[in-house]
Structures are given as structure tokens and as C-alpha cells.
Amino acid sequence: MKGEMNAMMLERPGQPLMYRKVAIPQPGPGELQLRVIACGVCRTDLHIVDGELTAAKLPLIPGHEVIARITALGVSVTGFCTGDIVGVPWLGYTCGACRYCLAGRENLCEKAKFTGYTLDGGYAEFMVADARFCFLMPAGYQEATAAPLLCAGLIGFRSYRMIRPEATRIGLYGFGAAAHILTQIAKAQGKQLFAFTREGDTAAQLFAIRMGAGWAGGSLDKAPERLDAAIILAPAGELIPKALKDVDKAGQVICGGIHMSDIPSFPYALLWEERSVQSVANLSREDAKAFLQQLALSPVKTQTTTFPLSQANEALRQLRSGQLQGAAVLLINGH
Ligand SMILES: [Zn+2]
Ligand SMILES: [Zn+2]
Structure with missing residues (x-):
């Protein structure tokens, strides 16, 4: 043409x-x-x-x-x-x-x-x-x-594949394009999904539940149980220490975005016990x-x-x- x-x-x-x-x-x-x-x-x-x-x-x-x-x-x-x-x-x-x-x-x-x-x-x-x-x-x-x-699907999938296969309780921070696709795939593989949205965004929380998340709440809410892994899909650096608080020993925090605001400083205790933070490029x-x-x-x-x-x-x-x-x-x- x-x-x-x-x-x-x-x-x-x-x-x-x-x-x-x-x-x-x-x-x-x-x-x-x-x-x-x-x-x-x-x-x-x-x-x-x-x-x-x-x-x-x-x-x-x-x-x-x-x-x-x-x-x-x-x-x-x-x-x-x-x-x-x-x-x-x-x-x-x-x-x-x-x-x-x-x-x-x-x-x-x-x-x-x-x-x-x-x-x-x-x-x-x-x-x-x-x-x-x-x-x-x-x-x-x-x-x-x-x-x-x-992209939303692929990057979410690459982030998900970084998680150890035995992880079952997975937190998703930011529930937009990537999370709504990943939730469907992970749920089909028997994972439990916990969706963290903007504070007070009940529409996004209902959307997450509809897509297959077992629990949905605001990003400041404490996870209802200790998570095995967290995937951060929102560009907000403050979600990293929050996700580290939510994950169990050896928990993985995976950052799926290409750009994020600065990460606030946090006590080493949050990373201790073999928790990790990793970006996906x-x-x-x-x-x-x-x-x-x-x-x-x-x-x-x-x-x-x-x-x-x-x-x-x-x-x-x-x-x-x-x-x-x-x-x-x-x-x-x-x-
Ligand atoms: Zn993209
Ligand atoms: Zn090359």
C-alpha cells in the first residue's frame, strides 16, 4: 500500500x-x-x-x-x-x-x-x-x-512467571489492564488473587472480584492473609514497602512497570527473611x-x-x- x-x-x-x-x-x-x-x-x-x-x-x-x-x-x-x-x-x-x-x-x-x-x-x-x-x-x-x-497481557505474564511456581497467594497492586488479564490466567491455574486498588475505588474492587480475585481492597489495607508474592502494576513507589509488609518470609515483590515514582526508605526488617524486590524489563x-x-x-x-x-x-x-x-x-x- x-x-x-x-x-x-x-x-x-x-x-x-x-x-x-x-x-x-x-x-x-x-x-x-x-x-x-x-x-x-x-x-x-x-x-x-x-x-x-x-x-x-x-x-x-x-x-x-x-x-x-x-x-x-x-x-x-x-x-x-x-x-x-x-x-x-x-x-x-x-x-x-x-x-x-x-x-x-x-x-x-x-x-x-x-x-x-x-x-x-x-x-x-x-x-x-x-x-x-x-x-x-x-x-x-x-x-x-x-x-x-x-503488552498488558504479556508483561503481566512475564511478571507472573518470575514468581516461584509453588506460590499460591498472590497480591496484585493496581488493578488495570494488566491485572484483569493476569487474574484470569492465574485463577485458571488455581492461584488465589488479592487485588489492591486505589483507596476507596470500589468500582475497581468490584471489577477485580468479577475478574476472579478472591479479595479486593484499598492499597493501604492490610492483606487478609500473608501473601507468597506481590506483583506491582501501578507506578507508585510507595507500594513496594507496603507489598513487602504483606508478603510472608521469602515473599517476592515483582515490579511490572517501566517507570515508578521514588521508593520511600524503609526499615531493613521489611526485606529481612529472604524477601526480595525485582523489576521486570x-x-x-x-x-x-x-x-x-x-x-x-x-x-x-x-x-x-x-x-x-x-x-x-x-x-x-x-x-x-x-x-x-x-x-x-x-x-x-x-x-
Ligand atoms: Zn506497554
Ligand atoms: Zn543484543
């Missing part, structure tokens, strides 16, 4: 995205040209637009939760056909040669590129992507409602493959609020103010 397309562009951090007409990108060697069906709006997009993450290419088309149909194949692409529906996640390129890539930790690649951050993403009618980092979406996950799986292609396989075993239903492409700023505003339940999705060439 050639010609012009509409795109939402970040021209200066801290300013709203601009609705622009730009040339449809053409696929280079190894790349796919994609007609975007839908693109999820992730909290990371907020951190990029607000300038809290500072390595963005400019101008930038954000968006890294993409469901799209292939419109053209660059030379030497194998394994895909025009018309296939693929998902495009945050990880957009790795070098394959640095010590992290060679050690099977491509999520930490020294030369990694990221969709919608250092590469143009899916807040547009078309995009191109390195075919090696695109995934054929399984049946049942080819619609706009699958978009949040590509990016994802690997192996995570994506395992996650898509998991979706086939235990189906997940996402709850989405859709916006037209031109309303991306409004979607970001609603995400920032915490008024969304589940995930925001830009509906671009979908229906």
Missing part, C-alpha cells in the same frame, strides 16, 4: 499528540507492512508522552499493543502471508549478538529497539515492523479486544510464544473501552485519571 495515512504523532514530550497526515511506511528487507486494526493504549505510552521516559525518537508514532493485518512483505520475509493477522509487541528489535542476547536474555539486549518508543508504533493506519518480532494471532484473538494482550520472544500458548489453554476475555484514532489524547487522559476499567484501545481499521 502506498499513499498517505493518518497518524497520531508525538512531536514534543509534554504536549498532546498531533493528528497528522504522513506517508504510508514501506517495508524494508525482513519487515512487514501492516494495516493496523487496533492499538491498545498502555501506561508506558503515558510515560513516553509525558517525557518521563526520555529516549523516544521524535517525532514518534506511539503504540505497542498492535493487532494488524499484513498488507505487504519486505524481501526475505518467511513464515507470513499477506492477509495474516499479527500482533506487534513492545520488543521490536534485538541484535542477537550482545552478551544478553547470547545468554537467552534478549529482553535486556544492549541494542534493543522498542515499538512506539524508538520505532514508530501503532497509533496510525499503517506501520512497518520487523517480521521476527511479530506473532501470528491465534483464532479467537484476532480482533481489537486482543490488543491489550500484546521488557519481554522476550519466548515470553510471547509461551503467552500465546497459554491463551489457548485458558481463554482470556479482555474488557476494553474503544476510541477512534483521533481521540488518542482523550484515551490517554482517561488512563491517567484512572477512570478506565480494563484497557483503552484505539480502533483504527477495525469494527
Whole structure:
């Protein structure tokens, strides 16, 4: 496809995205040209637009939760056909040669590129992507409602896989897009989920219970029993000492976000007894493959609020103010 397309562009951090007409990108060697069906709006997009993450290419088309149909194949692409529906996640390129890539930790690649951050993403009618980092979406996950799986779902899943398998009582701190997907997967595996939301947000607490959490309360509430692990999905550093208080001996506190406010100081006693705090960075292609396989075993239903492409700023505003339940999705060439 050639010609012009509409795109939402970040021209200066801290300013709203601009609705622009730009040339449809053409696929280079190894790349796919994609007609975007839908693109999820992730909290990371907020951190990029607000300038809290500072390595963005400019101008930038954000968006890294993409469901799209292939419109053209660059030379030497194998394994895909025009018309296939693929998902495009945050990880957009790795070098394959640095010590992290060679050690099977491509999520930490020294030369990694990221969709919608250092590469143009899916807040547009078309995009191109390195075919090696695109995934054929399984049946049942080819619609706009699958978009949040590509980051909220994947990062939640990678965070969850960091937890020792014998852990059964798991706290989720921040109950948005990632938590509502993860709750369904973890519940299907027999885990007990404890959801911590913003103080007084009873709507989010009821949402958590509906998704399968056994208990839901405010983030300052004491956990009703000692937890084996905690996953923090809200960008609030003060949740780390709180989660350490909630977990039992050897409890793990996993931080799923890319950006967080400063962590207040806390007594060593909270970390004592082999409790740990760990961050989760990016994802690997192996995570994506395992996650898509998991979706086939235990189906997940996402709850989405859709916006037209031109309303991306409004979607970001609603995400920032915490008024969304589940995930925001830009509906671009979908229906
Ligand atoms: Zn590398
Ligand atoms: Zn994301």
C-alpha cells in the first residue's frame, strides 16, 4: 500500500499528540507492512508522552499493543502471508549478538529497539515492523479486544512467571489492564488473587472480584492473609514497602512497570527473611510464544473501552485519571 495515512504523532514530550497526515511506511528487507486494526493504549505510552521516559525518537508514532493485518512483505520475509493477522509487541528489535542476547536474555539486549518508543508504533493506519518480532494471532484473538494482550497481557505474564511456581497467594497492586488479564490466567491455574486498588475505588474492587480475585481492597489495607508474592502494576513507589509488609518470609515483590515514582526508605526488617524486590524489563520472544500458548489453554476475555484514532489524547487522559476499567484501545481499521 502506498499513499498517505493518518497518524497520531508525538512531536514534543509534554504536549498532546498531533493528528497528522504522513506517508504510508514501506517495508524494508525482513519487515512487514501492516494495516493496523487496533492499538491498545498502555501506561508506558503515558510515560513516553509525558517525557518521563526520555529516549523516544521524535517525532514518534506511539503504540505497542498492535493487532494488524499484513498488507505487504519486505524481501526475505518467511513464515507470513499477506492477509495474516499479527500482533506487534513492545520488543521490536534485538541484535542477537550482545552478551544478553547470547545468554537467552534478549529482553535486556544492549541494542534493543522498542515499538512506539524508538520505532514508530501503532497509533496510525499503517506501520512497518520487523517480521521476527511479530506473532501470528491465534483464532479467537484476532480482533481489537486482543490488543491489550500484546503488552498488558504479556508483561503481566512475564511478571507472573518470575514468581516461584509453588506460590499460591498472590497480591496484585493496581488493578488495570494488566491485572484483569493476569487474574484470569492465574485463577485458571488455581492461584488465589488479592487485588489492591486505589483507596476507596470500589468500582475497581468490584471489577477485580468479577475478574476472579478472591479479595479486593484499598492499597493501604492490610492483606487478609500473608501473601507468597506481590506483583506491582501501578507506578507508585510507595507500594513496594507496603507489598513487602504483606508478603510472608521469602515473599517476592515483582515490579511490572517501566517507570515508578521514588521508593520511600524503609526499615531493613521489611526485606529481612529472604524477601526480595525485582523489576521486570521488557519481554522476550519466548515470553510471547509461551503467552500465546497459554491463551489457548485458558481463554482470556479482555474488557476494553474503544476510541477512534483521533481521540488518542482523550484515551490517554482517561488512563491517567484512572477512570478506565480494563484497557483503552484505539480502533483504527477495525469494527
Ligand atoms: Zn543484543
Ligand atoms: Zn506497554
